[in-house]
Amino acid sequence: MLYVDIPTQDDLRTLIEASHPHSVSIFMPTTPVSGEVSGDPIRLKNLAKAALAQLSEGGATGRDLAPLEAMLGNLVDDLLFWRFQARSLAIFATPETLFTFRVPNHFTEIMVVSDRFHVKPLARTTTFPNAAWLLALAEERVRLLEIAPGLPTTEVEVPGMPASAADHANKAAIHDRSPAGRFTGGEGERKRQQQYAHAIDRAIRPVLAGHDIPLIVAADVHLGSIYRAVNSYPHLAPRNIPHTPEGMTDEALVARARELLDEIHAAKAEAWRRRFDERFGAGRATTDIATAARAATLGAVEALAVDIDVVVHGTVDADGHVHFAQAPSAHCYGVIDEILRRSFLTGARIRAGRRGDLPDGSPLAAILRWPV
Numbered sequence: 001m002l003y004v005d006i007p008t009q010d011d012l013r014t015l016i017e018a019s020h021p022h023s024v025s026i027f028m029p030t031t032p033v034s035g036e037v038s039g040d041p042i043r044l045k046n047l048a049k050a051a052l053a054q055l056s057e058g059g060a061t062g063r064d065l066a067p068l069e070a071m072l073g074n075l076v077d078d079l080l081f082w083r084f085q086a087r088s089l090a091i092f093a094t095p096e097t098l099f100t101f102r103v104p105n106h107f108t109e110i111m112v113v114s115d116r117f118h119v120k121p122l123a124r125t126t127t128f129p130n131a132a133w134l135l136a137l138a139e140e141r142v143r144l145l146e147i148a149p150g151l152p153t154t155e156v157e158v159p160g161m162p163a164s165a166a167d168h169a170n171k172a173a174i175h176d177r178s179p180a181g182r183f184t185g186g187e188g189e190r191k192r193q194q195q196y197a198h199a200i201d202r203a204i205r206p207v208l209a210g211h212d213i214p215l216i217v218a219a220d221v222h223l224g225s226i227y228r229a230v231n232s233y234p235h236l237a238p239r240n241i242p243h244t245p246e247g248m249t250d251e252a253l254v255a256r257a258r259e260l261l262d263e264i265h266a267a268k269a270e271a272w273r274r275r276f277d278e279r280f281g282a283g284r285a286t287t288d289i290a291t292a293a294r295a296a297t298l299g300a301v302e303a304l305a306v307d308i309d310v311v312v313h314g315t316v317d318a319d320g321h322v323h324f325a326q327a328p329s330a331h332c333y334g335v336i337d338e339i340l341r342r343s344f345l346t347g348a349r350i351r352a353g354r355r356g357d358l359p360d361g362s363p364l365a366a367i368l369r370w371p372v
Contacts, residue, residue: 004086004149005101006129007122015117016341020094022060022068022330024051025118027107030085040085041076047111048072054113058330067095075100092117104130104149108309114333120340121308123352128265129213132237134257136245137200137219137227139165139193144204145250153254160203165196190226197227208233214264216257218245237264272305272351276359276367283371287362289335294320295372296342303367304343305351310363312336336364 007015026047030040051072052065071093075081081100088107092099103125112118134145134153141164144156162168169192208215215233217224218241228236241256248256279285286292289312295301297320314324314335325332343366344350355361 004104007101007125009126012119012123012126015092015119016344019116021115022055022064022095023114023117024093025112026091027110027121028089029107029109030087030089032085032087041082045076051111051113055330064095068093071098090122110311112311112334113330116333118334118337120306120334120337120352123340123350124308127352130261131213132257132261133208133213133215134253135215135217136253137217137223138244138246139223140246142200147254147257153250156207158203158207162196162199165192168196168199193223193226197230201230201232205232214261216241216260218243218253220244269357273359276365279367284368285366287359287365289364290322291372292339292364292366293322295366295368296339298372299346300368300370300372301343301348301366302369303349304340305353305358305365306336306340307355307358307363308352309354310336312363339364
């Protein structure tokens with residue numbers, strides 16, 4: 001089992017806006033298997049030692065670093081913390097604060113010290129959360145399931161959710177005939193199905209409010225189309241799982257839902273690439289780091305895709321000019337990470353992936369609001 005702390009957009013903003021002259025960012029793979037974690041604390045201990053040494057070389061004093069050393073040392077020694085891990089661990093530390101995120105993504109080991117946090121790899125988790133709501137919809141009963149990466153699928157308690165179509169209609173079944181003057185036969189059945197679907201939508205609306213992960217519906221073709229017509233959640237998946245969930249196990253439902261999630265992510269990636277190609281031909285897209293840095297500083301980046309595994313060391317000045325560094329130090333940071341930070345703070349949409357996900361294998365690709 002994985003133990004995950006998925007960062008939210010608010011978490012990402014908090015980290016992006018944070019500033020401290022002695023900031024340490026560490027990304028490391030971990031094992032989720034209990035009893036096999038002995039190497040993970042040692043790995044962190046070595047990374048923390050290297051980070052403190054780099055800060056010291058940059059001019060930080062022992063007094064400056066003592067609280068940071070103690071904070072990281074306490075994390076190394078926290079046996080309970082290491083018992084419950086996911087596939088990777090992200091750590092953001094200063095002498096005053098410590099943030100940790102256990103994530104299901106596989107991170108390359110990275111340690112960065114600077115006056116700001118290095119957040120680019122963490123953006124991968126928010127780009128591809130691999131989470132969804134699954135509405136298992138049948139006339140006999142309806143359930144809302146929550147799918148999260150690495151965690152058991154759980155049924156969500158929904159106040160006011162109808163128990164079944166017949167229960168909502170206050171009838172023994174929705175297929176019987178009504179008295180004269182009322183809906184009868186097929187017409188009455190469809191009317192009650194529509195009312196059932198409306199009731200479900202009203203019940204789950206407050207539960208889903210504020211979320212932006214897909215809602216996937218598993219239902220037979222007829223009832224599924226009725227629900228799609230009344231759904232009010234803006235992130236409904238583009239198609240349903242066209243089978244009644246009553247004949248499927250939860251494991252089978254989740255497997256089908258994950259296949260659909262993969263399709264959704266692939267479609268988004270392809271749409272992004274097509275948009276990039278269109279804008280590139282009009283001079284409103286770039287894979288050049290220097291151009292992207294100027295655009296981010298001017299607020300001209302509409303959407304940015306970055307490679308989470310590449311760190312280009314240097315600084316970006318107030319005018320957006322890049323000054324590359326030959327080696328990492330406490331006086332520079334990841335240039336692409338800084339471009340991401342400036343783009344995010346001016347409202348750009350961020351996609352984080354790996355080199356093969358980006359045009360021409362570049363470390364970044366930016367779609368611009370206007371040419372720069």
